[in-house]
Amino acid sequence: MHEWSLALSLVQTLDKWALERQVQIRRVVLSVPSPSQLDIAVLKEAFDTLKRESRLEKAALEVKVVTPRYRCRACGYEFGQEEVDPQIKKLMGDYGEEYPLHLIPELLPTFVRCPRCGSHDIEAELSIKVEEVETI
Amino acid sequence: MRPLLELARERLRGRRVIAVMSGKGGVGKSVVAAMLALNKPGAALVDLDLSGMAVPKLFGVVGRLHEVSKDGIEPLVAGGLKLFSLGGVVGDRYVLLPGYGQAGAVEALLAFAKLDGAEAVVVDMPPGMGEELLALGRAADFTPVVVTTPSKAAVGVVRHLIDYLAEMRKKPAAIVLNMAYVECGGAKVYPFGRGDGATELAQRHGIPLHEVPIDPELENYVGRIYEYKGPVAQALRQLADKL
Numbered sequence: 001m002h003e004w005s006l007a008l009s010l011v012q013t014l015d016k017w018a019l020e021r022q023v024q025i026r027r028v029v030l031s032v033p034s035p036s037q038l039d040i041a042v043l044k045e046a047f048d049t050l051k052r053e054s055r056l057e058k059a060a061l062e063v064k065v066v067t068p069r070y071r072c073r074a075c076g077y078e079f080g081q082e083e084v085d086p087q088i089k090k091l092m093g094d095y096g097e098e099y100p101l102h103l104i105p106e107l108l109p110t111f112v113r114c115p116r117c118g119s120h121d122i123e124a125e126l127s128i129k130v131e132e133v134e135t136i
Numbered sequence: 137m138r139p140l141l142e143l144a145r146e147r148l149r150g151r152r153v154i155a156v157m158s159g160k161g162g163v164g165k166s167v168v169a170a171m172l173a174l175n176k177p178g179a180a181l182v183d184l185d186l187s188g189m190a191v192p193k194l195f196g197v198v199g200r201l202h203e204v205s206k207d208g209i210e211p212l213v214a215g216g217l218k219l220f221s222l223g224g225v226v227g228d229r230y231v232l233l234p235g236y237g238q239a240g241a242v243e244a245l246l247a248f249a250k251l252d253g254a255e256a257v258v259v260d261m262p263p264g265m266g267e268e269l270l271a272l273g274r275a276a277d278f279t280p281v282v283v284t285t286p287s288k289a290a291v292g293v294v295r296h297l298i299d300y301l302a303e304m305r306k307k308p309a310a311i312v313l314n315m316a317y318v319e320c321g322g323a324k325v326y327p328f329g330r331g332d333g334a335t336e337l338a339q340r341h342g343i344p345l346h347e348v349p350i351d352p353e354l355e356n357y358v359g360r361i362y363e364y365k366g367p368v369a370q371a372l373r374q375l376a377d378k379l
Contacts (some may be wrong), residue, residue, distance in 0.1 A: 004206035005248055009143035016146070017137070030139075046206075073234070098201050100225045103209070103248070106240025110231045120232050127240055130137040 007046035161263030215362020286331035
């Protein structure tokens with residue numbers, strides 16, 4: 001369900017942006033971090049529904065699911081998603097549909113610990129960003 | 137471009153944002169924020185104290201999670217007031233975040249909070265001056281209400297916050313001198329002194345000072361604060377009317 005509110009934020013923000021510049025939008029590239037576990041098909045469906053009668057009416061949404069690299073600021077250990085996945089899996093099991101990183105991926109350090117030293121002081125690129133906008 | 141920050145700005149545009157803050161912890165910010173929101177018609181309460189999350193505790197909604205609908209997160213409702221808190225996302229557990237995580241959490245909460253119908257948004261800020269304060273400043277033009285106690289230790293810390301706000305040209309609507317006095321036989325007794333430091337600070341910056349009493353009974357209303365009608369509520373209702 002959160003995919004819809006995310007799509008709405010995207011359409012509203014870009015529609016306003018396009019209106020200010022008097023342009024139409026042709027293509028949008030959105031990057032989302034993989035721990036958010038967003039359903040890309042639902043996100044695109046929501047985008048295609050919500051873009052009607054806006055300056056994104058002809059826009060195609062491209063979603064890049066970014067697998068972050070992690071660094072522990074306490075011990076310096078750098079690690080990949082494969083070392084985080086067991087913790088993510090447990091978190092999804094604990095919360096079910098209310099999985100908190102779905103709504104706010106930046107909450108990851110609250111739930112994930114460094115595989116080497118156990119610290120929560122973890123650095124990663126976890127924000128949802130518009131990377132490119134092509135206009136007409 | 138960060139769509140959530142843009143959406144947060146959009147959600148808050150046209151609404152009065154009253155940010156209850158203090159440089160110091162433990163001065164009663166959450167109670168002040170709760171009472172102001174309860175006494176301001178058409179207000180919603182947003183808890184940005186990401187680690188403290190006192191709002192769910194005060195309103196008895198600990199462990200309840202926000203429902204997520206197609207256009208955002210639904211409020212938790214207690215005592216007729218719409219509440220939004222990270223506690224409604226993570227449940228009853230601790231939150232520990234580096235700065236970028238705090239920024240993301242603040243922006244997402246503000247972006248997705250369904251504030252429909254709320255003319256005013258009262259924000260319960262965390263103690264200190266950190267990422268949440270910067271993040272709120274990015275999302276909205278807010279009116280600060282600064283809380284202190286008569287303690288010199290508290291006023292000393294609050295002074296730094298007020299200096300910062302002055303630099304940002306955000307003049308507080310009030311300094312709340314919390315736990316200022318006890319009513320005893322019709323007289324006011326000031327157990328911690330008269331709060332001269334707070335008075336001097338308020339005068340120097342031309343900010344109204346608003347005294348709020350101590351009421352030990354308030355503790356019995358933690359979990360159902362919306363039922364409390366005692367002297368703390370009365371004092372803060374007067375402030376809410378002025379904001």
